Amino acid sequence: MAEIEVRLVDVTKRFGDFVAVDAINLEVRNGEFFSLLGPSGCGKTTTLRMIGGFEEPTHGLIELSGQDVTWLPPYRRNVNTVFQNYALFPHLTLGENIAFGLRRRNVKADEIKKRVADALELVQLTGYEDRKPGQISGGQAQRVALARALINRPAVLLLDEPLGALDLKLRKQMQVELKRIQQEVGITFIYVTHDQEEAMTMSDRIAVMNKGHYEQLAGPAELYERPKTRFVAGFLGVSNLLPVKADGNADAHAVLRLPDGTAARAPRALMNGHTGPVALGVRPEKIRLKAPADEVGGQYNRLEGVVRDASYIGVSTQYIVELRDQRRITVFEQNVERATKAELWAPGEKVVMTWLPEHSFVVPDEGVVEQVGIAAVE
Amino acid sequence: MGTFLKHHRWITPLALLAPGLLWLLVFYLYPALQMFMASFWSGSLATGFTFSLSNWTNYPDAVSTYAPIYLRSVLYAGAATVTTFLIAYPLAYTIAFKGGRFKNLLLFLVVAPFFTSFLLRTVSWKIILSDSGPVLGPLKAIGILPQQFHVLASPMAVIAGITYAFLPFMTLPIYVALEKVDFRLVEAAKDLYAGPWRPGGAIVGAIVGGVLMAVLGFVFNTSPLAFAIVGAVVGAVLFHFRVSESFVRVTFPLSISGVFAGGLLTFIPAIGDYVNAELLGGPNTSMIGNVIQAKFLTENDYPSASALSFVMMFGVLIVVAIYAKILGTEELSAAAARA
Ligand SMILES: Nc1ncnc2c1ncn2[C@@H]1O[C@H](COP(=O)(O)OP(=O)(O)OP(=O)(O)O)[C@@H](O)[C@H]1O
Ligand SMILES: [Mg+2]
Numbered sequence: 028m029a030e031i032e033v034r035l036v037d038v039t040k041r042f043g044d045f046v047a048v049d050a051i052n053l054e055v056r057n058g059e060f061f062s063l064l065g066p067s068g069c070g071k072t073t074t075l076r077m078i079g080g081f082e083e084p085t086h087g088l089i090e091l092s093g094q095d096v097t098w099l100p101p102y103r104r105n106v107n108t109v110f111q112n113y114a115l116f117p118h119l120t121l122g123e124n125i126a127f128g129l130r131r132r133n134v135k136a137d138e139i140k141k142r143v144a145d146a147l148e149l150v151q152l153t154g155y156e157d158r159k160p161g162q163i164s165g166g167q168a169q170r171v172a173l174a175r176a177l178i179n180r181p182a183v184l185l186l187d188e189p190l191g192a193l194d195l196k197l198r199k200q201m202q203v204e205l206k207r208i209q210q211e212v213g214i215t216f217i218y219v220t221h222d223q224e225e226a227m228t229m230s231d232r233i234a235v236m237n238k239g240h241y242e243q244l245a246g247p248a249e250l251y252e253r254p255k256t257r258f259v260a261g262f263l264g265v266s267n268l269l270p271v272k273a274d275g276n277a278d279a280h281a282v283l284r285l286p287d288g289t290a291a292r293a294p295r296a297l298m299n300g301h302t303g304p305v306a307l308g309v310r311p312e313k314i315r316l317k318a319p320a321d322e323v324g325g326q327y328n329r330l331e332g333v334v335r336d337a338s339y340i341g342v343s344t345q346y347i348v349e350l351r352d353q354r355r356i357t358v359f360e361q362n363v364e365r366a367t368k369a370e371l372w373a374p375g376e377k378v379v380m381t382w383l384p385e386h387s388f389v390v391p392d393e394g395v396v397e398q399v400g401i402a403a404v405e
Numbered sequence: 406m407g408t409f410l411k412h413h414r415w416i417t418p419l420a421l422l423a424p425g426l427l428w429l430l431v432f433y434l435y436p437a438l439q440m441f442m443a444s445f446w447s448g449s450l451a452t453g454f455t456f457s458l459s460n461w462t463n464y465p466d467a468v469s470t471y472a473p474i475y476l477r478s479v480l481y482a483g484a485a486t487v488t489t490f491l492i493a494y495p496l497a498y499t500i501a502f503k504g505g506r507f508k509n510l511l512l513f514l515v516v517a518p519f520f521t522s523f524l525l526r527t528v529s530w531k532i533i534l535s536d537s538g539p540v541l542g543p544l545k546a547i548g549i550l551p552q553q554f555h556v557l558a559s560p561m562a563v564i565a566g567i568t569y570a571f572l573p574f575m576t577l578p579i580y581v582a583l584e585k586v587d588f589r590l591v592e593a594a595k596d597l598y599a600g601p602w603r604p605g606g607a608i609v610g611a612i613v614g615g616v617l618m619a620v621l622g623f624v625f626n627t628s629p630l631a632f633a634i635v636g637a638v639v640g641a642v643l644f645h646f647r648v649s650e651s652f653v654r655v656t657f658p659l660s661i662s663g664v665f666a667g668g669l670l671t672f673i674p675a676i677g678d679y680v681n682a683e684l685l686g687g688p689n690t691s692m693i694g695n696v697i698q699a700k701f702l703t704e705n706d707y708p709s710a711s712a713l714s715f716v717m718m719f720g721v722l723i724v725v726a727i728y729a730k731i732l733g734t735e736e737l738s739a740a741a742a743r744a
Contacts, residue, residue, distance in 0.1 A: 081592055101592070102600040114593035118658050128597035131650065175597070 031093075032057045032215045033078060033183055038087030040073050047073045049239035050087070055183070055217060060209050062218045062226040065236030066262070071219040074236075075185050078217065079108045092182050102131070107176035108185040112192070113168045115160035121147075121171050122156030128179040146174040149208060166197045173208065183215045190225065202229055223263045227251070235259045251310075253297070257390050260308050267314075267356045268306040270392050273298060280384050283307050287351050291328040293387035306392035312359040313386040316346065316372055317379045327381040332356060334372045344371055348378060356380060444711035454707065463712040471696055471713060475720065478692040481560065481682075482675035485567035486575075489671050490664065491613070492568065493575035497663075498656075501583035512580065516573050523570065527684045530566055531557065534685070558687025561620075566681035571674065575667035582663025586656055594651035602653050606644040614640020665732045672728075673721055693717055 033055040040048040048070040055061045063071045076082040078089060080101035089097045096104050107128065115124050125146050129139045147153050150170035160168060169189060176184055189205070190198045206229050209216050220226050226233050227247040234241040235250065235258070242256045254260035260268060271283035271291065280292035283305070291307055298305075309328075316334075323329055332348040335355065339362075346358040358380060365371050372378060410416060444463055446454040468475070500511045518526055532538055534556045537545070544550045556562050618636025622629030679694030686692075693713065700710035 079596060081595075100600065101595040102598045106596075108593070108596045110589055110593060112589060114587070114589045116590060116593070116655060127594070127599075127654075131598035131600075179597070 030057045031055070032059070032091070033217065034088075034090040035074075035078075036088040036090070038074070038077060038084045038089060040070070040077060040082060041085045046239050048077070048084075051240055053234065053241070053244070055215060058213050058215055060206070060216045060218065060229055060231045062220060062230040062233040063236055063241075064220055064223060064226040064233050064262070065241075066221060069236040070239045071221070071236055072187055075108075075187055075217065075219050078183070079106055079185050080104050105181050106183040106185055107179050107181040108187065109169075109172045109176050109189045111188045113160075113172040115168055115171055115175070117160050119159075120156060121152070121158050121160065121163070124160065124171060125156070125175045125178055127175065132179075142178055146178040149177065149211070150174045150204075165192055166201065169193065169201060173205070177208070177212060177214065180212075181214065183217060185217050185219075187219045188221070189218075190220075198225070205229065227263070235262060237262075252386075253388050254308065254390060257306070257393070260388070260390055265311050265357055266308050267311065268308045268390065268392070269354065269356075271305060271307045273301075273305065281389075283389075285330075289330060291330070291387065292384035293389055294385060297387070297389040301389060301391060304392045305389050308388045308390055309382055309386060311345070311357040312343075312361075313382045314356070314358045314380045315382065316348075316358060316360060317381055319377050319379055321379065323379060323381050326383065328384055328387065330356070330380045332378060332380060334374050334376045334378055336374060337371050339368055339371065346372060348380060440711045440714060443707045444715055446708040446711075448708075450705040450707075460708065463708050464716065467709055467712040468716055471693065474691065474693050474696055475717070477690075478676050478694070478717075479720070479724070481564055481567065481690075481692060482672050482678075485564045485571070485675050486668055486672045488564065488568045489571055489575045490668065491617070493572055493579055493667060494664070496572075497576050497579035497583055501580055501586075502588075512577075515576050518569075519573065524680060527566060527570070527680050530569065531684050534562060557685055558690065560686075560690055562685040563682050563690050563692070566685040567675045567678060570678070570681060571671040574670035574674075578666035578670065579660060579663040582660040582666075583656070586659045590655050590659070591651045594655045595649075599650035599654055601645065602648050602650045603645075605650075605653065606646075606648045607641040610640035610642070610644025610648070611637040612640070614638070614643070661732065665729075668728065668732065669725060673725070676721055676724075677717060 031054045033053070035051050035053040038048060038051045038053075039046065051074060063074060065071055073082060077084050078091075080096070080099060080103075084097060087097070088095060091104060091106060115121075116127065119127070122143050125143050126139050129142060134142075143156060144153070147156060150173055152167060152170055152174070155163070155167070155171075160171070163171070169192075172189070186205075190201050193201060202225060205216075218226070218229065227250075230247060232244060232246055233250055234244040236242070237258050243250060243254065243259045245253075250259060250263055254263065254266070257268065260266035269285055269291075271285055274282045274284040274290065276282060276295055277292065279295055281295045281298045283291050283293055285291065285307075293307060317323060319331065330350065332350045334346055335349045336345075336347040338345045341362070343359045343361050344365075346360065348356045348358055350356065442456060443454070445456055445458060445460045446463075447457065447460050448454040496515070500508055500515075504511050533540055535541070536555045536557065541550060541554065541556065545552055545554065615633045615637035617640075619629045619633035621636075622632030676692075677694045677697075679692060679698045682690055682692040682695050683698075697710050697713050697717070700706040700713065
């Protein structure tokens with residue numbers, strides 16, 4: 028296993044009475060693209076600023092490359108930051124901006140020159156060194172900020188929503204480029220974002236944060252397929268969550284009974300560690316719709332309902348299916364078998380929803396919201 | 406009307422400028438022209454004045470007679486501008502970055518002296534600094550200062566008076582410039598290894614502290630060298646620990662426009678000032694403003710007074726042009742950060 032580059036032990040930050048970061052324990056591995064993902068105000072920036080040295084933890088410990096840096100000022104930490112607003116020095120040329128860190132470290136002039144040229148090439152801005160920050164576009168400013176940080180070859184690069192100010196198209200382009208650069212330089216990236224898609228496409232691992240702590244830390248696929256909490260299930264993509272009661276086991280599966288008595292199955296291992304009430308989750312695209320008369324294999328979970336709404340999106344169709352107890356389930360179906368509008372399931376039609384038990388997940392259920400994350404559909 | 410304006414776009418800026426231009430024309434250009442004419446006069450109030458271009462000799466006469474006083478004015482105004490800057494910059498910095506919710510109160514306090522008349526303020530300084538006044542009196546009584554010691558009528562009194570009088574003119578523009586400095590840029594500099602200013606802080610601190618204290622030593626007629634050494638040490642320590650490289654490379658360069666404006670707003674009125682020299686100075690500290698004032702109002706020697714004024718005006722223009730060349734360009738802030 029790769030060595031640990033950044034370690035947070037019980038790191039807490041209070042502003043007055045308000046707990047912005049609540050006893051976080053975190054280990055970021057060497058060379059990893061690590062993301063802090065969470066809604067606005069959950070403490071992502073504060074966490075990053077403590078790693079950078081701009082904020083002192085109220086208590087806890089921060090280690091960089093095995094060294095305790097909790098009380099070191101930013102200029103004595105081997106990390107660099109790409110700020111959300113880029114924070115380029117307006118009075119200096121791009122070349123001087125990029126050379127700033129090396130100059131402070133008294134690197135020789137001819138080496139600075141060479142490294143600035145390399146850094147500009149890395150971010151594809153060769154020939155721009157004499158421009159001022161006021162004379163370039165947002166995307167270019169973003170690259171300069173990146174070059175200015177990377178040229179110092181820090182152990183860790185901190186990025187606080189670096190693409191937040193860019194339009195969607197440029198954002199996508201820069202995501203690819205950032206990932207390329209990260210792989211090229213092999214530096215550990217800690218990346219803050221509230222955009223789940225961005226975090227999913229770029230990260231090796233993601234910590235999903237909520238209210239000052241993280242709810243789950245895992246790779247993108249695991250977070251999506253096996254969310255551990257309601258919050259994670261709702262924050263990453265769309266989830267259908269149904270309150271269930273555990274009702275013994277069948278083979279490798281746990282049997283979970285819905286309030287109306289219908290049984291559904293989920294991998295038995297998912298029940299480990301749950302003591303209180305649980306909810307069964309399934310992603311909308313994992314569900315297939317069948318006519319009540321259709322043959323359904325015994326290996327599938329099945330749930331009956333009535334189509335209430337069908338929205339044709341082009342690549343797929345989003346259905347809202349109502350269960351007998353009026354709970355609503357979201358289903359995405361690829362427009363393959365039913366490709367034209369006329370062939371879609373129509374509101375009012377009775378359907379059977381089927382999915383594999385392996386596509387289920389289980390989260391603790393505080394029993395409030397039936398379905399979360401609808402707003403995340405874009 | 407709309408299409409008319411569209412086809413004559415030059416009208417709008419002209420209309421907006423008109424009141425200002427008119428004002429300048431009536432209250433500045435006309436008197437200036439009048440005075441320019443007067444500088445080519447000869448004669449006296451009793452005999453009447455006559456205009457002749459051959460009277461251009463008024464200029465060399467004025468300059469050769471009063472050259473030392475011109476020089477003194479430039480020195481005093483320059484020294485006062487420097488001390489004003491040294492006081493105003495930390496003041497503006499503190500208000501801008503540490504003022505918190507007291508910012509407005511502190512700014513008010515900076516301009517509060519303006520609520521009293523300029524003359525009255527200077528007179529009260531005359532009282533405060535007088536030979537047996539509330540400051541020197543007790544110090545002499547307990548023997549710290551010799552009986553013949555005085556502050557008034559010394560260059561320092563005049564420079565200090567000017568410094569006091571123009572402090573707000575320096576502080577406010579610097580404050581405005583500092584206020585606009587994005588604190589995230591300072592964080593970015595720290596992120597990029599800008600720590601304590603080593604070794605520049607100690608060196609600059611030693612120079613500033615040494616020079617200031619040496620001057621004080623001269624004024625108090627005691628050992629300037631000892632003063633200078635103490636000043637250098639204190640300055641070095643202070644700057645070393647309090648001035649960071651992020652300030653030198655980012656905050657200060659970004660506030661240079663304020664320093665530039667403050668410098669002009671202090672230096673230009675200071676060079677023509679006569680109130681401080683009149684009230685706080687003595688016969689050996691009179692400035693060009695005092696001479697002009699005497700010529701105009703006491704001796705009624707309008708031609709000399711006018712010529713002196715014009716020489717001063719051009720002198721200031723030249724000094725300002727040089728100053729602007731050095732300090733006024735955006736290259737400078739970059740150079741400051743680069744050095
Ligand atoms: N200096 C401060 N003083 C008081 N409260 C603060 C301070 N900085 C942050 N907070 C609070 O701490 C909480 C976490 O802030 P933080 O900036 O870390 O959020 P975030 O996750 O980065 O959000 P966003 O996505 O909106 O940037 C917020 O509720 C914020 O109001
Ligand atoms: Mg933030």
